[in-house]
Amino acid sequence: MDVTPESDSAGPASAVGAAAITLDQVRKQYPDGTVAVGELSLEVKAGELVVLIGPSGCGKSTVLRMINRLIEPTSGRILLGDEDVTRADPVQLRRRIGYVIQNVGLFPHQTISANVGTVPRLLGWSRSLIQARAGELLDLVGLDPATFGPRYPHELSGGQRQRVGVARALAADPVVLLMDEPFSAVDPIARGRLQEEFLRLQAEVRKTIVLVTHDLDEAVRLGDRIVVLSQGGRLEQYASPATLLGEPASAFVREFVGTDRAIRRLAVTPITPDLLQPLPPGGDAPAGLPTVPIGSSLYDALAVLLTTNSDDARVTAEGGEPVGLLSRHRILSIDYPADPIGG
Numbered sequence: 018m019d020v021t022p023e024s025d026s027a028g029p030a031s032a033v034g035a036a037a038i039t040l041d042q043v044r045k046q047y048p049d050g051t052v053a054v055g056e057l058s059l060e061v062k063a064g065e066l067v068v069l070i071g072p073s074g075c076g077k078s079t080v081l082r083m084i085n086r087l088i089e090p091t092s093g094r095i096l097l098g099d100e101d102v103t104r105a106d107p108v109q110l111r112r113r114i115g116y117v118i119q120n121v122g123l124f125p126h127q128t129i130s131a132n133v134g135t136v137p138r139l140l141g142w143s144r145s146l147i148q149a150r151a152g153e154l155l156d157l158v159g160l161d162p163a164t165f166g167p168r169y170p171h172e173l174s175g176g177q178r179q180r181v182g183v184a185r186a187l188a189a190d191p192v193v194l195l196m197d198e199p200f201s202a203v204d205p206i207a208r209g210r211l212q213e214e215f216l217r218l219q220a221e222v223r224k225t226i227v228l229v230t231h232d233l234d235e236a237v238r239l240g241d242r243i244v245v246l247s248q249g250g251r252l253e254q255y256a257s258p259a260t261l262l263g264e265p266a267s268a269f270v271r272e273f274v275g276t277d278r279a280i281r282r283l284a285v286t287p288i289t290p291d292l293l294q295p296l297p298p299g300g301d302a303p304a305g306l307p308t309v310p311i312g313s314s315l316y317d318a319l320a321v322l323l324t325t326n327s328d329d330a331r332v333t334a335e336g337g338e339p340v341g342l343l344s345r346h347r348i349l350s351i352d353y354p355a356d357p358i359g360g
């Protein structure tokens with residue numbers, strides 16, 4: 018059931034599923050002279066998940082908060098679709114933009130349902146509609162509404178609270194979702210699970226998302242594209258994870274993505290038919306070889322080979338039939354395109 022109202026006081030933009038974001042020569046200089054963000058221009062397509070990453074203090078959070086006007090840009094334009102947000106009413110604007118932060122900031126004396134219903138309540142939705150929407154959203158983030166809806170924030174784990182934060186941000190069907198280190202307060206195992214669930218959720222809701230993180234693995238895992246910033250909000254590279262790792266655009270990016278980028282590249286490179294050796298005559302691999310589906314990452318294939326102590330894996334097509342063999346040696350000798358920066 019989709020209980021999002023056809024129209025509400027948020028105006029026509031709320032009927033649009035997702036909006037593109039354009040930053041046009043955006044600058045933020047603080048009164049003390051600090052230039053947090055120089056003239057930054059970039060575009061995020063509607064429905065795209067873009068990750069902002071860079072060293073501490075490079076201006077990631079400032080960029081994010083200028084989009085919902087928690088921080089006023091000094092100059093430049095920010096567009097949501099065709100609308101210049103620097104001219105919009107900031108309070109109205111923030112109701113159309115979901116915002117998720119590290120420690121969630123749930124209201125401690127309100128139930129989980131009430132927390133999720135915060136923005137719909139501000140928008141004047143009816144009680145029953147808010148209730149239904151809160152239930153729908155809790156379901157969507159993997160929390161049973163009957164169990165969790167009546168609870169209070171302190172009765173949830175960190176990971177569960179983080180999910181509520183995401184549900185709350187999505188409640189009024191925002192056109193854009195901004196996320197500032199949304200998963201960094203939870204332990205690595207819960208974080209991995211949250212990331213996985215979040216990707217599933219995004220496949221369903223297809224919002225335009227800008228997410229800030231310190232964690233390159235998270236960026237590579239979640240981002241359709243990644244923006245690497247250096248001090249002063251300088252754009253170093255804006256590219257897909259595979260391009261960023263394979264073709265760093267500057268010495269800065271190269272150093273930032275680090276020496277273990279070979280491993281990360283395996284994680285973003287799928288098993289393709291050209292990497293396979295033919296099956297032996299008879300059409301199937303020798304018994305006992307581990308199996309990996311075509312299209313999974315070389316990193317996953319290598320992990321399977323190492324944990325089963327095998328030299329070869331049997332690769333299967335979508336229907337499960339074997340299509341070839343992939344050797345450990347082949348994975349480790351992948352010839353990536355020449356690296357423009359050498360080494």
Ligand SMILES: Nc1ncnc2c1ncn2[C@@H]1O[C@H](COP(=O)(O)OP(=O)(O)OP(=O)(O)O)[C@@H](O)[C@H]1O
Pocket residue numbers: 047048049051052053071072073074075076077078079080231
């Ligand atoms: N009110 C302020 N006055 C002066 N400078 C500020 C102010 N707020 C932030 N800054 C500076 O602006 C720069 C960018 O800050 P911002 O919080 O956007 O960085 P960040 O990349 O998100 O950092 P981190 O990864 O550490 O959270 C920093 O150098 C910071 O010190």
